[in-house]
Amino acid sequence: MEKPGTVFVPKARLYVLDEDRKVVAGPLVIARRRSYHREWLLGFEGVTSREAVEAWRDQLVAVDE
Helix, strand or coil, X not given: CCCHHHXXXXXXXXXXXXXXXXXXEXXXXXXXXXXXXXXXXXXXXXXXXXXXXXXXCCXXXXXXX
């Protein structure tokens, strides 16, 4: 992805995928975001703790087209 900042925008819907590209979570709606080095930190609507999403760290994500 050349410009993730154009994809990771507030109100965008993301889906977490497993290694077989099956949806394991979502839709997650982005509430806020910011770049951090070469990564993006995302906050989701209705998610109030990091522990709630930590299991999905380093997973693939897909967006609605």
